[in-house]
Amino acid sequence: MTDRHVYLVDDEAAVRRSVSFMLKAAGLSVVTFESGEAFLKSAGALGPGCALLDVRLGGMDGLAVQQCMRDRGIMLPVIIITGHGDIGLAVRAMKAGAVDFIEKPFEKAMLLAAIDQAFRYGEGHEQAYVLARQAQARLNALSPRESDVLGGLVDGHSNKVIAYDLGISPRTVEIHRANLMAKLGVGSLSDALRIAFMARLGDLAA
The missing domain is CATH 3.40.50.2300 (Response regulator)
Structure with missing residues (x-):
């Protein structure tokens, strides 16, 4: 090495x-x-x-x-x-x-x-592509609304802004946020964002 x-x-x-x-x-x-x-x-x-x-x-x-x-x-x-x-x-x-x-x-x-x-x-992009596909598979377990909430978090928005954009309450955003983190098996926002960005690398490696 x-x-x-x-x-x-x-x-x-x-x-x-x-x-x-x-x-x-x-x-x-x-x-x-x-x-x-x-x-x-x-x-x-x-x-x-x-x-x-x-x-x-x-x-x-x-x-x-x-x-x-x-x-x-x-x-x-x-x-x-x-x-x-x-x-x-x-x-x-x-x-x-x-x-x-x-x-x-x-x-x-x-x-x-x-x-x-x-x-x-x-x-070389081959291994990165494999890792990206694995991350995408984890994201596929999310519901459409959970994916929307994660998208807002990736964009750096607060729960309040995400709630306004999606037409739901901040409390509902908190529930979706907790659910998506549980489905992804992560304990922090940074880990959830890492998975989301890793999936996006697949588009660059393709």
């Missing part, structure tokens, strides 16, 4: 040290950058791998870095690092093409799974 490079962009030295140690222990090659600007100076010459990009950076933030990568044609798969309360930013990043997002504090297994997924997506 040493030919798989992870480019970690985070302005917190402690995060760079701890994540680097975790990934190197798993056999990955890690290059760290303390700012988005520093990363972009080198990004065009970097080898295959994936970018692990903090959404809240000093100076140019993660979303701006991601957009700059796209503008320059830098095709490294991106995993977004988010803190508590950054789900809205993670949604924006996923809509802009990020492969996944990981919330602080990191769980090693989830981080490594996201990186493996990014490598698969970067090396």
Whole structure:
């Protein structure tokens, strides 16, 4: 796995040290950058791998870095690092093409799974397509109304806005939200959004 490079962009030295140690222990090659600007100076010459990009950076933030990568044609798969309360930013990043997002504090297994997924997506779409189809199969268990509610959540809307758009009460939205999370087998909104975005990657890989 040493030919798989992870480019970690985070302005917190402690995060760079701890994540680097975790990934190197798993056999990955890690290059760290303390700012988005520093990363972009080198990004065009970097080898295959994936970018692990903090959404809240000093100076140019993660979303701006991601957009700059796209503008320059830098095709490294991106995993977004988010803190508590950054789900809205993670949604924006996923809509802009990020492969996944990981919330602080990191769980090693989830981080490594996201990186493996990014490598698969970067090396060829076949495995990503399989994962996307698996996610879609889970979404197929939802009722039409539950799917509508999940769509509103993916768009970053509150329960109140979703209720208004669908012509139902906020309480009914809460019930549908609880039901869809139970059907998907997840315990958090971020996990439900992750499944929804994974399914969308199938459209890109097709």
